[in-house]
Structure formats: C-alpha cells, structure tokens
Amino acid sequence: MRSAIHLASAALALAALAFTAAPSAAAETPDPTADAKAFQNYFTQKFPKLKLEDFVNGPYSMNEDMHKQWEEKEQFPPYDFSLDLGKEMFSKPFKNGKSYADCFPNGGIGIRQDYPIFDQKEGKVVTLELALNRCREANGEAPFSYVKDEMAALTAYMAFTSRGKPFDIKIPNDPRALEAYQNGKRYFYTRRGQLNFSCASCHVQNPGERIRAEILAPALGILNAMPIYRSEWGGMGTISRRFTTCNSQIRGVPLDPQADEYRDLEYYLSYVSNGLPISGPGARP
Amino acid sequence: MRTTQSGFPATRRLILQGAGMVALVGLGNLPFGLTPAFAANDKYPEDAFKAKSDADAIKSLYGKTAEPSDKVKLDAPEIAENGAVVPISVSSSLADVTSISILVADNPNALAASYKIPAGTLPSVANRLKMAKTTNVIAIVEAGGKLYSATKEVKVTVGGCGG
Amino acid sequence: MSKMATSALASILLIAGAPSVRAASSEADFKAAYAAAEAANKQAGLLRDQWTTTAATVAAAKKAADSGDFDAAVASSREAEALAKASIFQATSEKEAWKALEIR
Amino acid sequence: MASTIRVRATSSGDTTEVQALIQHPMDSGYVKDAKGELIPPHFIQELTFEYDGKAVFTADWGPAVSKDPYVKFAFKGGKKGDDLKISWVDNKGQSDTTTAKIQ
Numbered sequence: 001m002r003s004a005i006h007l008a009s010a011a012l013a014l015a016a017l018a019f020t021a022a023p024s025a026a027a028e029t030p031d032p033t034a035d036a037k038a039f040q041n042y043f044t045q046k047f048p049k050l051k052l053e054d055f056v057n058g059p060y061s062m063n064e065d066m067h068k069q070w071e072e073k074e075q076f077p078p079y080d081f082s083l084d085l086g087k088e089m090f091s092k093p094f095k096n097g098k099s100y101a102d103c104f105p106n107g108g109i110g111i112r113q114d115y116p117i118f119d120q121k122e123g124k125v126v127t128l129e130l131a132l133n134r135c136r137e138a139n140g141e142a143p144f145s146y147v148k149d150e151m152a153a154l155t156a157y158m159a160f161t162s163r164g165k166p167f168d169i170k171i172p173n174d175p176r177a178l179e180a181y182q183n184g185k186r187y188f189y190t191r192r193g194q195l196n197f198s199c200a201s202c203h204v205q206n207p208g209e210r211i212r213a214e215i216l217a218p219a220l221g222i223l224n225a226m227p228i229y230r231s232e233w234g235g236m237g238t239i240s241r242r243f244t245t246c247n248s249q250i251r252g253v254p255l256d257p258q259a260d261e262y263r264d265l266e267y268y269l270s271y272v273s274n275g276l277p278i279s280g281p282g283a284r285p
Numbered sequence: 286m287r288t289t290q291s292g293f294p295a296t297r298r299l300i301l302q303g304a305g306m307v308a309l310v311g312l313g314n315l316p317f318g319l320t321p322a323f324a325a326n327d328k329y330p331e332d333a334f335k336a337k338s339d340a341d342a343i344k345s346l347y348g349k350t351a352e353p354s355d356k357v358k359l360d361a362p363e364i365a366e367n368g369a370v371v372p373i374s375v376s377s378s379l380a381d382v383t384s385i386s387i388l389v390a391d392n393p394n395a396l397a398a399s400y401k402i403p404a405g406t407l408p409s410v411a412n413r414l415k416m417a418k419t420t421n422v423i424a425i426v427e428a429g430g431k432l433y434s435a436t437k438e439v440k441v442t443v444g445g446c447g448g
Numbered sequence: 449m450s451k452m453a454t455s456a457l458a459s460i461l462l463i464a465g466a467p468s469v470r471a472a473s474s475e476a477d478f479k480a481a482y483a484a485a486e487a488a489n490k491q492a493g494l495l496r497d498q499w500t501t502t503a504a505t506v507a508a509a510k511k512a513a514d515s516g517d518f519d520a521a522v523a524s525s526r527e528a529e530a531l532a533k534a535s536i537f538q539a540t541s542e543k544e545a546w547k548a549l550e551i552r
Numbered sequence: 553m554a555s556t557i558r559v560r561a562t563s564s565g566d567t568t569e570v571q572a573l574i575q576h577p578m579d580s581g582y583v584k585d586a587k588g589e590l591i592p593p594h595f596i597q598e599l600t601f602e603y604d605g606k607a608v609f610t611a612d613w614g615p616a617v618s619k620d621p622y623v624k625f626a627f628k629g630g631k632k633g634d635d636l637k638i639s640w641v642d643n644k645g646q647s648d649t650t651t652a653k654i655q
Contacts, residue, residue: 059366065362065363065364066366068362069362069365069366069371069372070366072372072374072411072413073370073372073413078370195446197446202446211444211445211446212442212443212444212445212446213364213365213366213367213368213440213441213442213443213444214366214367214444214445215366230367231366231367231369231370232367232369232444232445234369245448248448249445249446249447249448250446250448251448285366285367285444
C-alpha cells in the first residue's frame with residue numbers, strides 16, 4: 001500500500017509540472033519595494049476587513065473561534081516562562097565578563113525589528129539567531145541549538161523589547177543583498193517535498209483555510225510573532241524550528257538550521273512585512 | 286485545497302492528540318459498586334480521577350447524579366485549536382455553590398479537574414485542559430447539595446499536513 | 449501540458465519501478481539498485497530538494513537487504529530511485545515554474 | 553531557583569480576581585518520548601490558595617490538565633497589599649509554594 005502511494009504521488013508530481021520550460025523572461029532585476037507593496041496589497045485586498053497590523057496575529061486574525069481561544073491564552077501566556085528565562089540569560093555575563101549587550105547595538109534592547117540584516121563584510125544575511133550564537137562563540141561560549149529552548153528564550157526577550165516597533169529590514173545598495181533577497185523569494189515560491197507544496201501554496205493561496213485542526217496563517221506578518229510557544233510542541237519554537245518542521249511536514253528533507261536558503265527566506269519574508277509591528281513572543285496552536 | 290492522501294506514514298509527533306497512539310495503560314479497573322465519596326471537601330479524590338466514564342467519576346465524586354440546568358454556563362471552543370491546550374471556563378448563577386468539576390467524556394479518564402468553592406468564593410473557574418479527541422465536555426456544579434450540569438461538544442483533531 | 453506527455457512521463461516512471469520477474473534478486477542486484485538510488489538521492493541533495501520518503505525507502509531497502517530479503521531490497525531500492533528522480537525533476541522544473549505563483 | 557508559580561491577584565471593589573500559571577510538565581502517562589517509551593504520569597494533584605489562613609480555592613487536578621497549567625477564579629474579600637499563599641503538590645510528592653501580594 002505504501003509504495004503504491006509513493007509511486008502515485010511521484011507520478012502526480014511529474015504530471016503537475018509544466019513539461020515545456022516556461023518562457024524565462026530576461027532575468028529582470030528584482031524590485032523589492034514594488035514586491036513589498038504588491039505583497040501587502042494582495043493580502044489587504046484578500047482580507048479587506050483586517051487592518052495591516054492584524055496580520056501579525058497569523059491564524060488568530062483569520063477565525064473568530066480561534067481568536068477567542070488566543071485571547072484567553074494571552075491573559076497569562078504560556079511563553080511567560082521562556083520570556084523570563086531569556087531576560088535572566090540576557091543579563092547574566094559570560095565567563096569572560098562580557099554579555100550579549102556588548103554584541104548588539106543599543107545593548108540588544110529594542111532592535112529585533114532590524115533583523116535579519118545584510119552583512120556587507122560577509123556578503124550574506126545575518127539573522128538574529130545567528131548573531132546570538134556568533135556572539136556566544138566570540139566570547140568563548142558554546143553555541144546554542146537553533147531549535148531548542150535557550151535560543152527561543154533569548155529571541156523571545158529580544159522580541160519582547162521590540163514589541164510594537166514596525167519591521168524595518170534594509171536592503172543595502174549591494175548586488176549580493178539583492179541576490180540574497182531574490183534567493184529567499186525563490187525559495188518561498190518553489191514547490192518542494194513529496195507533497196509538492198511551496199510556502200506560498202499554503203500561506204499565499206490558502207490563508208484562513210483549515211488544514212485539519214489548524215487555520216493557515218497569511219504569509220504577511222508571519223514572522224512578526226516569532227519566537228512562538230506552540231501548543232502543538234508544548235514548548236517554544238524559533239524561526240529555525242518552524243522552517244525545518246514545515247519542510248518535513250510536506251515530506252521535504254529540511255536543510256540545516258540557518259542554512260543560506262533559510263537565512264535568505266527570513267530576509268525576504270521580513271522585508272515584505274516591513275511596517276508591520278513586532279508582536280513576539282507569540283502563542284500559536 | 287487538496288490535503289494529503291489518506292494512509293500517509295504514521296505521524297511522528299508523539300503527543301497526546303495522536304488519538305491512535307493512546308495506549309490505554311492497564312489502570313487497575315475499579316471495583317464495581319463504587320462507594321460514594323462524602324461531600325467533595327476531603328482529600329484528593331483518587332478513585333474519581335481513576336474512573337473511566339464520566340458517570341462513574343461523578344458518582345464516585347458526589348454520590349449522586351446531575352440534572353442539566355441552564356444556570357450552569359460552560360464556555361468552550363467549537364473546534365479546539367489544539368487538543369493539548371483547550372481553554373474551558375464554567376460559571377453559574379446558582380446559589381451557594383460548593384464545588385465545580387469538569388469532565389471530558391472520551392478522555393482515558395473522564396474527570397479532568399474538580400474545584401472546591403468555599404463560601405465567599407465566586408462560582409466561576411477558567412482553566413486549560415487536554416482533550417484526546419472530539420467529545421463532550423461536561424461541567425458539573427454542586428449547589429445546595431444538588432448537582433447541575435451543562436454539556437458541549439468540542440471538536441478536536443491534530444493539525445498540520447501530517448509529515 | 450498535453451495528456452499524451454503526462455502519460456508518457458508516468459509510464460517511463462512505472463517501467464523503471466517494475467520488479468524484474470526472473471529468478472530471485474541476488475545481493476549483486478541489490479547493490480546495483482541501491483547504489484543507483486543513493487546516487488539519484490545525492491543528486492537531489494545537490495539540488496537541495498530531497499524528499500523524506502526517499503530517505504525512508506532507502507532505509508527500508510537496506511533493512512530488507514540486511515535481513516537477506518533481496519527481492520524486497522531491490523524493489524525498495526528501485527522505488528527509492530524513482531522517488532529521488534521525481535524530486536530531481538521537481539527541483540529542475542521549479543527553477544522557472546515558481547514564477548507562476550509569485551505575487552506581482 | 554525561581555518559583556514555578558506565577559500569580560496575578562488584583563482586587564477591585566470587594567472581590568479579588570486571581571490568575572495563576574504554573575510551570576509543570578503535567579505528563580499524563582499516555583504520551584511516548586522520542587525513543588517510543590511511555591513518559592510516566594507526573595502531574596499536579598492538588599493546588600490550594602489561602603487568604604488570611606483560610607482556603608479560598610482548592611483545585612484537584614488529574615492528568616488532563618494542560619502543561620504549564622493555568623487557572624482563574626475570584627473571591628470576595630482581600631485588599632491591596634494582603635498576602636495570598638499558593639501551594640501545589642504533584643503525584644510524585646514534589647511541591648512548591650509561594651506568597652503573592654494582592655495588587
């Protein structure tokens with residue numbers, strides 16, 4: 001029975017693909033500002049009743065019954081413990097006396113909305129999670145796992161200090177930055193995994209629809225609440241954990257957390273949500 | 286949107302609402318003919334929490350049966366966003382309430398929580414419960430020595446596209 | 449995409465999957481089929497689009513081989529190769545196909 | 553280490569509303585871990601709230617209460633600055649207690 005399904009879906013995947021290569025337009029240079037405008041218009045037109053900042057509440061802005069359950073959780077949210085742990089970790093100095101505050105502008109307070117940044121020295125996107133681990137390594141501490149609680153606690157605290165501040169992702173005048181942005185966009189729209197879905201299949205074409213018990217979140221503002229305490233995981237989840245689990249859900253083998261593609265994907269997704277307020281840490285189904 | 290075909294490989298998420306995986310651990314089954322507990326203010330009602338069905342749990346806890354009443358307000362979602370965290374609250378306009386209990390009919394053990402309400406405490410409680418699958422949530426309010434109840438079905442299933 | 453092209457493609461895939469009918473597969477048959485599956489999956493890895501089911505089927509093939517059931521091992525290896533090839537096809541055709549989904 | 557009990561008690565008029573969030577796994581005994589073994593039951597059985605030496609609220613909990621459990625109730629009496637004592641005991645005999653100030 002199992003192999004029949006694999007063959008059937010593999011054949012399906014083949015059949016669904018355009019046989020003749022689509023006419024590839026001259027590689028037009030991407031226009032991020034136009035992309036962001038079109039992206040935000042798509043969602044505001046699809047959900048005219050929602051204000052722009054409502055999109056940061058993901059599935060809860062899509063369904064009244066879910067919204068009520070969220071409000072109840074927000075009275076005393078389950079991420080409270082992670083938030084306090086993050087605050088405590090953030091102030092505890094490393095063995096060499098330094099602390100995270102020394103690695104970040106403004107002591108790391110109220111800067112989450114600027115991340116991910118494009119590091120022109122390295123020529124690559126640097127996400128908040130990556131910067132935190134690099135800070136640890138620079139100070140002789142072992143890096144944290146990108147998908148476990150410690151990293152989630154740190155990013156929860158940093159997000160909390162930025163609550164309400166609009167996403168402010170910048171693309172410097174550097175062709176490599178544009179390429180990283182475009183690479184993130186390409187990843188977002190590319191179908192992968194045996195289920196042959198792309199991020200867009202769920203979060204652009206079907207936000208607000210049910211996928212069994214859950215309601216699909218709109219792609220606009222989907223990272224604003226990160227990191228999230230998911231009832232599904234019974235614990236905190238970083239952006240890395242969300243990307244890798246999404247991949248395995250559609251039967252795609254996940255890349256390493258903080259692989260270039262994920263860093264570019266986060267760069268693209270954050271950029272097109274510029275202007276929407278940070279609402280992390282968040283609670284999700 | 287086409288969701289996954291049926292029969293995808295067993296989901297790897299090892300969490301409660303994988304109803305298929307709920308292994309009914311052989312809890313000592315209860316001696317028949319339960320002796321009703323006294324008024325619900327003594328020690329931890331071990332037997333009531335071990336009872337399988339809601340009827341047995343109520344009998345073990347209160348020693349009497351409840352009658353539905355619109356004076357018991359049970360607030361629970363239509364579709365639980367997640368079976369692990371289902372926000373449920375119970376309140377009542379009945380006079381001198383002494384106890385409120387909440388049962389989830391098809392959970393391995395029906396009784397989820399039981400609250401003692403001394404005089405001077407308002408007859409209302411909110412909490413978050415786990416539900417194994419779609420089933421009835423039953424609120425029991427003990428007031429003036431009599432039992433009143435309200436029931437609501439809550440739909441529960443796993444989320445996501447299965448992996 | 450024309451009906452004809454779809455069925456042609458699907459049949460190519462199925463033929464590759466049909467288990468050989470002659471004598472039971474030997475360990476050598478398994479080794480060849482297994483290597484082909486791993487090579488295809490490695491290629492899919494280079495294209496950053498491996499499927500979890502490919503990996504599971506490769507593991508099943510190895511398990512069958514370890515228990516000496518080379519018929520099943522060869523069948524699983526062929527199935528794994530077919531899945532890996534499908535993921536390669538998906539990755540290559542998506543190089544352009546993704547633009548169709550893009551919000552403009 | 554930091555208490556496992558988070559409390560918000562706010563008095564308004566003659567009633568005090570109390571919310572509590574407790575850090576506890578609340579393992580039901582029906583869930584398997586990554587290696588496929590059943591995680592043994594480990595859940596809070598009794599949670600008591602005391603004001604002015606009297607129990608104002610007692611919760612008897614089973615394994616079906618969610619992880620990091622939450623509860624909300626209200627009682628008549630209690631004014632700003634008074635103490636509210638909260639303590640829990642679980643099926644393994646572990647316990648924790650804390651005293652919160654009514655806001």
